[in-house]
Every structure is written in C-alpha cells, then in structure tokens.
Amino acid sequence: xxxxxxxxxxxxxxxxxxxxxxxxxxxxxxxxxxxxxxxxxxxxxxxxxxxxxxxxxxxxxxxxxxxxxxxxxxxxxxxxxxxxxxxxxxxxxxxxxxxxxxxxxxxxxxxx
Amino acid sequence: xxxxxxxxxxxxxxxxxxxxxxxxxxxxxxxxxxxxxxxxxxxxxxxxxxxxxxxxxxxxxxxxxxxxxxxxxxxxxxxxxxxxxxxxxxxxxxxxxxxxxxxxxxxxxxxxxxx
Numbered sequence: 001x002x003x004x005x006x007x008x009x010x011x012x013x014x015x016x017x018x019x020x021x022x023x024x025x026x027x028x029x030x031x032x033x034x035x036x037x038x039x040x041x042x043x044x045x046x047x048x049x050x051x052x053x054x055x056x057x058x059x060x061x062x063x064x065x066x067x068x069x070x071x072x073x074x075x076x077x078x079x080x081x082x083x084x085x086x087x088x089x090x091x092x093x094x095x096x097x098x099x100x101x102x103x104x105x106x107x108x109x110x111x112x
Numbered sequence: 113x114x115x116x117x118x119x120x121x122x123x124x125x126x127x128x129x130x131x132x133x134x135x136x137x138x139x140x141x142x143x144x145x146x147x148x149x150x151x152x153x154x155x156x157x158x159x160x161x162x163x164x165x166x167x168x169x170x171x172x173x174x175x176x177x178x179x180x181x182x183x184x185x186x187x188x189x190x191x192x193x194x195x196x197x198x199x200x201x202x203x204x205x206x207x208x209x210x211x212x213x214x215x216x217x218x219x220x221x222x223x224x225x226x227x
Contacts (some may be wrong), residue, residue: 032207033215040201040223042156042219042220043203043218048214048215050227088155099145099157099168100216103154104153104154
C-alpha cells in the first residue's frame, strides 16, 4: 500500500503568501518527517513530529499531525523565492526496523 | 556542521558494467542507508546497514546490489551489472539511531546514468 502521499503534486504561489502541503499515510507511525529537495540535489531534513505530538514549529514552518486521520500538513508562512523546491513527507512506521517511507512530494514554486 | 558526503556526484556507465557509489556518513552515526530516486519518482528505500550487516532491504535490492563498510568511514553501494533501469539518483543517509526517533541525514546524491 502507498504510504506518505502528498498533495497537491504541484503548488505555485506568490512570494509572501503561505504555502500548505498535505500528507496522508496508511499505517501506524512512530514519527513523520518533512524533507526538502532543491532540484537535482540532496534531501534536507526540515522537521520531525512524533506520533504523540499534534503541532510543531520551526521558524517559518508549522507542521501538524492528526493520527486519527493519518494525515499531516506542512505550512510555510511568508514564502520566499528561495523556498522553491520539492517537499516530501516521510513516515517512520512503528514496526521493527522498517525504514523511512517517502511520498512523491509536492513541487512548490514561489514566484517573486 | 557535519554532513554526509557522496562521490562521485555524477557517474555515467555502460550497461553491464559494475559501479561503486561511495559515501562517507557522519562520523558518530551507527545506522547507514541507501535510497534511490528515479527521475520524477518518489524516493525509494534500498537497504539499511547496522553493526556491519544489512538490517533491512527492499525488493529492489536484489543480488545485483551489495553494500560494504570497508573501513571506519566509508559506506559503499555496488551494482554488479548495471541495467538501464538502474539510472537514478542514489542517496546515502546516516543516523545516530534508528529512524524511530531521529532524522536521517542525507548526502547530495550520486546521479547514475546507465547507457
């Protein structure tokens, strides 16, 4: 089954606007993580939210987690052109040594 | 700030050739991973490595693939006989604990092109 599916697949906004990306998953998780990837580059960890947490902030980032709906959202406030990248959610399932499971990502374009 | 480094950044190889992708994880990390991302697709798990052995591997990680930690700093991924469909970005990652409670640190990736 698919895990960590983001929506929308692509999002285009004006600089200064807020960007919201959503992630849904299917299995029980220990934590959910958001990563950013600039075009053709590596993955940069943004924020980790544990299953017993509901909201977490880091600078202009706000992540929520609703385990009853198996969903998470990433909000980037006051977006900048430099925020243009792909954003991935990755889930750490509760069972055993299973690794992070990534979604397909949301491609965010912030237009100056 | 410590980082995971990967070499080369780009490798072009002929189908059927062997390639070795190299990674230097963060020095005090204990868990090492390889992931790959086919162009435009999701990031897929290949293998995890702990205590000098594979702890988990995916269906993608078949007999053509192997990993090794030849010394205290390097972590390599070998593809024995490359296929066209092996063309992808390969990411190495490391963490000080299992993914259960910590983030993984990813390298910049090696873009493998099989021709």
